[in-house]
Amino acid sequence: MADEANLDLVEVSPQARPPVCRIMDYGKFKYLQRKKERGSTKKSAAGGLKELRVRPAIDKHDLEYRLVNGRRFLEEGNKVQVVCIFRGRQMAHPEHGYEVMRQVAEFLADVSKVESPAKMNGNRMTMMLAKR
Template identity: 55%
Template sequence: MIRITPIRVIGADGEQVGVIETAQALKMAESAGMDLVEISPEARPPVCKIMDYGKFKYEQSKSSKSKSAGKASELKEVRLGRSVKIDPHDVQIRVNQSRRFLVDGHKVVITQKFRGREMAHRELGINRLREIAEQLADVSKLESPPRWNGPQASITLAPDKPKIEAFKRAEAKKKAAEAAQASRLAAEASRMNAEGAAGARAAAPQAPAADSLPATPTTPTTPTTPATPTTPATPTTPATPTTAAPATTGPTPGMDGAAGQAAGAAARGAAAGAS
């Protein structure tokens, strides 16, 4: 339902009708037995076209399928190397790569180059290409047999849809069988581990229960010797202070005359030396 008005209208034959009211454009489409389809809603005013909508959708679907088919038939090239002397392991890698391309729906051209004197042994390269085609026969069909193009030979393989579907089903069954086998092996390993643990527990000596052991006699406790009372310390007698005798500077009583003076002088000298 187109709600905006006015709109720019294109006729059924591609002619420009111009900017008109939506109601008028609907009447024009109805009178022509067609539909009014909005083809550019972002434009201002929006662009609508008078057309057969069912036919329009069919052509869109057909175009989409054509693009998908064109993409599926994309040509992929797989090179076997710059020389006929290529390791078989590397050849197998190229075979697996070609198989993936074919399963995805792509055509594959496989090329083998020759160098120098190898051109004298062209049959080696041709035989290798034929062997590869045989390995890929379960998903492909031969589109172009081995042919020469300068110093290289090539072969073209195309995907074979029925074979590819059968291959996918076989691969799905194979993966399911591998998953089931892995699950069985894991369950068997778990069961064996559980049985081994149970056997180890059964073989281990069992410790007697606590209530079955004889009671250990209790050793009587040795009475504690009472502590010896501590003798109080004897109080220390305070030291008696020493009284210093006063120095005698005068004459000793009882001396006379010169003796007294001499004694007094000696006493004063001693006092002076002491000070």
């Protein structure tokens, strides 16, 4: 049957009784496996996504502490998503969030570039930073 279909007869499970075989294009199968392995290594080498959570009324010291972590994430090759979360009456003053985002972008400007600027989405403001 494999010769008629111009394919290969591949033994899948030799330990089973009777042995299990499959009719397939073995060359194509090996090619797809190599391609799959190569694709997965690229994703891990590119780095992941880390998140920095800030608030519109964040204290100076708290912001500096988070920025040190953000710098470390960027130097390790990760992208950083900065998320500013608004609660209650803070929603009436998004300018405070934009100011915090500006400070973050300014502090990390030497090691990062702004991939997507700060924008509101419900009660969250997000900005994406990538390594320079």
